Amino acid sequence: MRQKAIRRPWSGTWTKFLYKDLKSNGGAYLLAIPVVAYFILFSYKPMLGAIIAFKDYSRAFGIWGSPWADNYGFEHFLDFFHSVYFGRTLRNTLTISLANIAFGFPLPIILALLINEVHNKKYKRLVQTVSYMPYFISTVVVCSMITLFTSEKAFISQIVGWFGIEVTGNLLNYESAFLPIYTLSTIWQTTGWNSIIYLAALSAVDPELYEAARIDGANRWRQTLHVTLPGISTTIILLLILAVGNMMNVGYEKVILLYNDLNRNVADVISSYVYRRGIEQADFSFGTAVGLFNSIINFVLVAMANRVCRKFTGAGLW
Amino acid sequence: MAVSRLKLNEEGKGYRVFTVCNYILLALVVFVTAYPLWYVIIASFSDPYAMLQDYGLMWLPKFPLSLETYRFAMINPLVLTGMRNTLFVVVVGVAVNMVFTCLGAYVMSLRRAILRKPLTVMFIFTMYFNGGIIPTYLNVQSFGLMNSLWSVIIPFAINTYNMLILRSAFSAIPDSLIEVARIDGASHLRILLQIFLPLSGATLAVMVLYYAVGHWNAWFYAMLFIQRPALYPLQVVLRQIILLNQNANTTAAALTDSGSAMMLELVKYALIVISSLPILVLYPFLQRFFTKGVMIGAIKG
Numbered sequence: 254m255r256q257k258a259i260r261r262p263w264s265g266t267w268t269k270f271l272y273k274d275l276k277s278n279g280g281a282y283l284l285a286i287p288v289v290a291y292f293i294l295f296s297y298k299p300m301l302g303a304i305i306a307f308k309d310y311s312r313a314f315g316i317w318g319s320p321w322a323d324n325y326g327f328e329h330f331l332d333f334f335h336s337v338y339f340g341r342t343l344r345n346t347l348t349i350s351l352a353n354i355a356f357g358f359p360l361p362i363i364l365a366l367l368i369n370e371v372h373n374k375k376y377k378r379l380v381q382t383v384s385y386m387p388y389f390i391s392t393v394v395v396c397s398m399i400t401l402f403t404s405e406k407a408f409i410s411q412i413v414g415w416f417g418i419e420v421t422g423n424l425l426n427y428e429s430a431f432l433p434i435y436t437l438s439t440i441w442q443t444t445g446w447n448s449i450i451y452l453a454a455l456s457a458v459d460p461e462l463y464e465a466a467r468i469d470g471a472n473r474w475r476q477t478l479h480v481t482l483p484g485i486s487t488t489i490i491l492l493l494i495l496a497v498g499n500m501m502n503v504g505y506e507k508v509i510l511l512y513n514d515l516n517r518n519v520a521d522v523i524s525s526y527v528y529r530r531g532i533e534q535a536d537f538s539f540g541t542a543v544g545l546f547n548s549i550i551n552f553v554l555v556a557m558a559n560r561v562c563r564k565f566t567g568a569g570l571w
Numbered sequence: 572m573a574v575s576r577l578k579l580n581e582e583g584k585g586y587r588v589f590t591v592c593n594y595i596l597l598a599l600v601v602f603v604t605a606y607p608l609w610y611v612i613i614a615s616f617s618d619p620y621a622m623l624q625d626y627g628l629m630w631l632p633k634f635p636l637s638l639e640t641y642r643f644a645m646i647n648p649l650v651l652t653g654m655r656n657t658l659f660v661v662v663v664g665v666a667v668n669m670v671f672t673c674l675g676a677y678v679m680s681l682r683r684a685i686l687r688k689p690l691t692v693m694f695i696f697t698m699y700f701n702g703g704i705i706p707t708y709l710n711v712q713s714f715g716l717m718n719s720l721w722s723v724i725i726p727f728a729i730n731t732y733n734m735l736i737l738r739s740a741f742s743a744i745p746d747s748l749i750e751v752a753r754i755d756g757a758s759h760l761r762i763l764l765q766i767f768l769p770l771s772g773a774t775l776a777v778m779v780l781y782y783a784v785g786h787w788n789a790w791f792y793a794m795l796f797i798q799r800p801a802l803y804p805l806q807v808v809l810r811q812i813i814l815l816n817q818n819a820n821t822t823a824a825a826l827t828d829s830g831s832a833m834m835l836e837l838v839k840y841a842l843i844v845i846s847s848l849p850i851l852v853l854y855p856f857l858q859r860f861f862t863k864g865v866m867i868g869a870i871k872g
Contacts, residue, residue: 441604
């Protein structure tokens, strides 16, 4: 090894370098083999498997043996764009996620600011413990609770009744009620938990800044406006990018659990449609194509959001 | 306390009014968050016949307290098998998760290793891109994992986000410690087991909790991969009974005396309590661990 290195310095240093790395880290690389195998078999292999979006998959031929779809492989995409489901699922996906961002995004920030102003330690802890709790309740249980509470004469229907709306059957079956129920229940599930990250950011704001503001005669409200909010603005922006980037990944689990024949018009999102066509009706290629379309839009959204953020604040995800 | 009181006085009347309003507002938040859970609990213990008359808003259970709903819930054999299956997935699943996550995080935290960067990129890439529901389904099918509890364990052996959290804990371990161990001829496995793991106890606890809750609550992929009712995890059983009103016939057969469909509605409250109880009971004690995970993630992010 060493002699070679002297004779051919450029390749020699590299072989020596590699040999040294293998000698000191080879054991670690061996340990990583199961992890690498896992990612190849369960993450990268399905990514390649998404090729069936461009094929007419049949189990007999397998992923690679199945023939390519018509229209240069884009048959299933075109089918989707021409179907009535395209407009409907896209509209519902965007409506639901925009409602979730519009109402669900600011609330954790407000909650964190309010919790931050609580000086009684025990009370603070109580508020935090209780408000984080729904995050750990499973989606199935949350949706079960929703259907139980919205049934005729149950308490949510009762409350709705106070406003003069008579509920017969289940409130969920009303098209106009689906979006509010979905959004409010998501707020219930996540507001407390999402406030943690802002509380962490709040505790990282330099106390000297408050001191300086106080000396300048700023009251508590002005301190919040000019010290606290700028202090956590980077966190807010990063989380907003993430939220916008996840727009196409609406919580489809909740949709699949809550939708039925009566509310499907307003509840069906792209992912739930993928599940219904792809799995329930075993239309694998079509479902994969719709899913792929969803991921591509999603990726474009993240990239755009990131770009906008970089431009205005100089901070982004990448 | 002294400090905060001083602050309050310093801020003047406006802030004191705000503080009072703030406490009231947060009390309202606590109430709204807790009420649905409280309702489920009191409904499940209420006298079923009184519940049948009126199941609107209530603050206390309807007396006399009764365990009827629980008795009926446990008659359904799927509930017991569901618990057993979920327990298996949680215990074995978390063990698999921890082994894989530790190994991955170790490689990502190696100092001066050529493959560290490429492997890290390879792992993180999967956070942003995946094959989607159907390719994942076909992939699991291709490994012959359908209708097996392993189908919800092996394909989900690593949560990359958790692995990143653990990586940052590993990276915080001082270089000198590792150097000394290397010079003494310790292997990588030994460094991982005897230096890294003992020094990251708190983070490991967070990982175990996250994975355990994840497995306990998971239902979607179990629904895709498992068709045999005897293998349903608890959440899938819940969905069948509560949301699809299926598989309730065994319970209905037991309802010879009351025979009403409403009793089945009430059994649902008991089922929710049974399935959420472990988390709700343990959560207040473990809360600081859960939140710690978010903090670590936040600092990295």
